[in-house]
Amino acid sequence: MEFEIRTDKSPQGRKKLHAERAAYFDLVSHGVGFREAARIVGVGYRTTKRWRNGEQRKYEPGAAARLPMRQRSYRASLSSRFLSEADRIFIADSLRAKWSLRRIARELGRPASTISREVARNAHPRSGDYRPYAAHDRAMSRLPRPKRGKIAGNPELREFIQRRLEIRWSPEQIANALRREFPDRPEMRVSHETIYLALYVQGRGELRRELHKELRTGRARRKNRKQAQQRQPRYRDPMVMISERPAEAADRAVPGHWEGDLIIGRNGKSAIATLVERASRYTMLVHLPEDRGALTVSAALVRVMHTLPATLRRSLTWDQGSEMGKHRALTLATGMPVYFCDPASPWQRGSNENTNGLLRQYFPKGTDLTQHTPETLELVAHELNTRPRKTLHWHTPAQRLASLLEDSAVAA
Known part of the structure; x- marks a missing residue:
């Protein structure tokens, strides 16, 4: 010492x-x-x-410490x-x-x-x-790890999560559903991040290993997103840019304004057209069995739009892909003006881009999309339209669209 x-x-x-x-x-x-x-x-x-x-x-009283x-x-x-x-x-x-x-x-x-x-x-x-x-x-x-996770220690909670993962609910949708269905049971609540960890960290053994395939990406671990490819304008008829789109479309106050795009299959030889209504996020899928040329896409969109009432045919927003080369003919046939996003600006069709990401869970990249029938596309669209969405305060797109149409009818 x-x-x-x-x-x-x-x-x-x-x-x-x-x-x-x-x-x-x-x-x-x-x-x-x-x-x-x-x-x-x-x-x-x-x-x-x-x-x-x-x-x-x-x-002493009043003395400083x-x-x-x-x-x-x-x-x-x-x-x-x-x-x-x-x-x-x-x-x-x-x-x-x-x-x-x-x-x-x-x-x-x-x-x-x-x-x-x-x-x-x-x-x-x-x-x-x-x-x-x-x-x-x-x-x-309290420091030693690993500890037994909350999901592993509660069979009822684990079963609830697994059942909804099997029908392709996202972890955030599941976490919100737990809060709504079990408001007075704290043991039945987990955050969406806890669910992701249970899937990504397989050593925890809380959820079945294969369930990560039911996530949107199907990945077993996180991966940074890649930027969308840029496309150049290639139209004969002049484009009407998104800056000229009416304000009612921008603030999503009125139903009937749509966003559209294509998801492409193997070797760029097959495609499905996707349409998303901006106010409700209601989704429609358009079958393109032959090709994705401008004439084919225009004819298919005209056919689908004619199935909608006039109140739901107000405008269409698209990117500057070559498939929209016949946009003027589409406007004349449907009465819907077509507005185009700025180059390399996919966020201007944010609802459609998000929906295309969801659809890749059903139609993975690199697969032949011609094998899917119109009936299959209708079932997929129905599943998306009846799934609760965070942006809709956990209502479904079908519920929100019905509510908007009802409000419009009352106002008229």
Whole structure:
């Protein structure tokens, strides 16, 4: 040790015992008993007890709190996310000195919420006293991983999630459904991120391994999204740009404004046209069994649009793909003006882009899309239109479209 053990045990008044205190805690950390460590260091047991549990001081009414017994220049290391044992000793000293949690946080260089949670979680369960060593033991006991996940420990919750993954609900849709169906059962609630982790981290063993294939992407791990390809304008007839589209289409206040695009199959030789109504996100799929040329696409869209009432044929927004080369003929046949997005601006058809991403779960890239019949496309569209959507406050597109049409009829 770097100090001499005192042989004279007579009182010496107030004295900073920094070296003795450090040696005492070193002995305790190596398994020496509290009383034996105090005897070796040459300090009274009651003094070492105050070191362990915090400095108890008496204050005169109205007097300012004095600093705790440790050095004034104390700063905790910020290299770790977690509070250290020394941090907890400092917290205990400061609480005994009647410091506020914010003042303690400033001294430690931590957020006040960190100190508040520490005191609330790790104080003695019965007395409410904050004892640093016991608090440190409680905190360390909660750290070991892996822990059994909430989904693994609740068969009812696991079955609920798996059933909806099997019908291609997204984790966020499932998490919201849990909150709605079990409002008074906290054990039946998990976040969508918890569901993703149960799928991505297979070591957790909480959900069936193959269920990741039911996600939109079908991936077993996260992957950054790629940017959409840019297309150049190639039309003979002049385009009407999206900047000229009426305001009622932009604010989604009135039904009947559609966004459209193609999803392309293997080697670019097959395609399906997708139409999404902006106000309700109602989806229609157009069968293109022969090719995706301008004449074929225009004729197919005219055929589908004629199945809709006039109130649902207000406008169509498309990108600048070659398949829309006959846009003027489409407008003349349906009475729907066609508006074009700016180059490389897929977000201007955000609803359609999102829907195409959902459809890739049913029609993966690189597959032959001609094998899907009109009946198959109708079933897929029905499944999307009866699925709750976050952007619709968890109503389905079919419900929202029916509500909008009803409101329009009442207003008329």
